[in-house]
Structure formats: structure tokens, C-alpha cells
Amino acid sequence: MYDMGTRKRALALVAQGRSLNSVSKETGISRAAIRSWITRIEPLHRATPCVRCRDAPGKPDEPATYAYLLGLYLGDGCISLLQRGVFFLRIACADAWPGLIDACAEAMQVLRPANKVFRVQRKGCQNVTCYSKHWPCLFPQHGPGKKHQRTIALEPWQQEIVDAHPWDFIRGLIHSDGCRITNWTTRMVGGERKRYEYPRYFFTNTSTDIVRLFTDTLDKVGVEWKTLNQSRAAVTVSIARKASVALMDTHVGPKH
Incomplete structure (x- = not known):
């Protein structure tokens, strides 16, 4: 009953960190409908398997891309729980650097190819966002509070990637x-x-x-x-x- 434009607008508001209740009140769309659209972002039969959730956890298949996105996440990124185990990774990129915005979106898409990457315009920047159940697996530095108020240390498998691709991490x-x-x-x-x-x-x-x-x-x-x-x-x-x-x-x- 809702066209694609309406769905995209609602999901973009959620990607800004808004609650389902506030988005529902602003758009007139029920929370149940918005929730169903979110859970379809990464359907179980289509989702790319998570290398960290397997019986024998491994490392991302694109380690250089991962090292780059890890650097972006540690600087300007955050991971938030949306609902029922669905998380979204959001990285703020200044409008002054369109090439950076493209590179960030491309890196997210490479790591979660079955998931949609959104670009949400804010004042002076774009929030590059992607939903996945597995962002905390890929970025275990996720936790409550601000990054500078908690310990940030790389897992051994992350350090191996950074050691192998230091320039991507630095970039x-x-x-x-x-x-x-x-x-x-x-x-x-x-x-x-x-x-x-x-x-x-x-x-x-x-x-x-x-x-x-x-x-x-x-x-x-x-x-x-x-x-x-x-x-x-x-x-x-x-x-x-x-x-x-x-x-x-x-x-x-x-x-x-």
C-alpha cells in the first residue's frame, strides 16, 4: 500500500537514528510496517554469511577494504541497535569530500554486498549507512558510550589485517x-x-x-x-x- 519513495523516506529517517515511534508519527506509517521493511533489508535466505559467526571464525574476504572501513569507523563511525538484532553502521562524511563519500559507500557495499547502502543528507554532511545483523561481529569495538570514554583495542584477527594492509587503515x-x-x-x-x-x-x-x-x-x-x-x-x-x-x-x- 506504500510506494517505494515513501518506504525510502521512512528508512532514511530511521537511518538518522530516529526511533520507530517518532518516524511513525511524522510519516503516518505504522511501526509494524516500518519494522517489516527493516527486517527485509537483510533477509536470511539472501544475507551474505558472516565470517565471524561461522563455526571456525575467519577474516573478511576483502581485508584491504576492511582495513579502510575500520579506520573510517574508528574516526567518524558508530553502530546502533535498531531492533531485534538488526544494527546499522553509520559513518558521517563531510559534503566537501564527495570522493570520500563514494569510497565509504563502496567499502560498506563490498563488505555486505547483499545489503542496501543509504546516503542520508544532513547539514554539511552525509551519513553513509548500512543495516546488518553482523556489524558488531565485524567491529567488536562497538559498545555503550563514546569511544574516547572506553577502551579501544583491536582483536588479534583485526591486528593481522592492519599489519598486512597498514596504508588502507591509515587512509x-x-x-x-x-x-x-x-x-x-x-x-x-x-x-x-x-x-x-x-x-x-x-x-x-x-x-x-x-x-x-x-x-x-x-x-x-x-x-x-x-x-x-x-x-x-x-x-x-x-x-x-x-x-x-x-x-x-x-x-x-x-x-x-
Whole structure:
């Protein structure tokens, strides 16, 4: 009795973190109808098997993609319980970086190919969202409260993936909570003042555990870094050495 446009609008509201009750009141659609649409997102006969729920748990079939999405999740992602064991992974991506939004959506789709990936427009950003029963299996860092208020540590199988694909993990973290900027200065050369520009990378996060995961991975790939002194609680990691910036440019590059 509801057309596809109406269904998509209701599911998009739910993807924003709204309760079924509030969406029902706004749209006039019964909670039972909305709930049935959600449970059909990942029907049991179509859902891609979860590598972590098998008798002998394994690792994702696309480990490089997983490492990238793990970085995005640790930076700007969250997992929420919707109802009856259905979770949704939501990663906020700024409108300024459409290429990042595409990369995030593609990574989600690769990991859960049978599930629909939504892009929900918010002020200044898009929430890239996908429903699945298995997001907590793939991202066991999920838990109550904010990430910086609880311990964030990788499981051994996750660490193996990050060790094998460190640059994908670093790129995901930079794409979420980092940036590449160009600083400049002037010098007197032969009596003439000349302007010099030099790029550098920054990564800022309030969780000391996540910052440590980032810097430990930088150490493994030979990137030099230092932390900046700040009055706020968040920690900012700076990468400014020429050789290290060149490595980052080769494997990460600016957002786009």
C-alpha cells in the first residue's frame, strides 16, 4: 500500500537514528510496517554469511577494504541497535569530500554486498549507512558510550589485517579525522623575500587508544610524527618531515 519513495523516506529517517515511534508519527506509517521493511533489508535466505559467526571464525574476504572501513569507523563511525538484532553502521562524511563519500559507500557495499547502502543528507554532511545483523561481529569495538570514554583495542584477527594492509587503515583514519594541508612561510633570498609552501598531515582524535593505533601503524611503515601541544582534550598528530609527507602522499593523498 506504500510506494517505494515513501518506504525510502521512512528508512532514511530511521537511518538518522530516529526511533520507530517518532518516524511513525511524522510519516503516518505504522511501526509494524516500518519494522517489516527493516527486517527485509537483510533477509536470511539472501544475507551474505558472516565470517565471524561461522563455526571456525575467519577474516573478511576483502581485508584491504576492511582495513579502510575500520579506520573510517574508528574516526567518524558508530553502530546502533535498531531492533531485534538488526544494527546499522553509520559513518558521517563531510559534503566537501564527495570522493570520500563514494569510497565509504563502496567499502560498506563490498563488505555486505547483499545489503542496501543509504546516503542520508544532513547539514554539511552525509551519513553513509548500512543495516546488518553482523556489524558488531565485524567491529567488536562497538559498545555503550563514546569511544574516547572506553577502551579501544583491536582483536588479534583485526591486528593481522592492519599489519598486512597498514596504508588502507591509515587512509581510513586520515579520511575520517585527518587532513592534508599546505603551510607557507617567507624567506629572504638574495635580498628578495620569497614564499615557500610545504604540505603536512594532521590527525586529531580524543581517544588516546585510537591515536595510539594510528601512531603505532605509522611507526611500522616508517612515517615520522609528533604530537602538538594543545589546551583541548583531543590529541593532534602532525606529520611534517619531507620524506614522511612524501610517503603519505604516495599511499594516502588529500581528501577529494
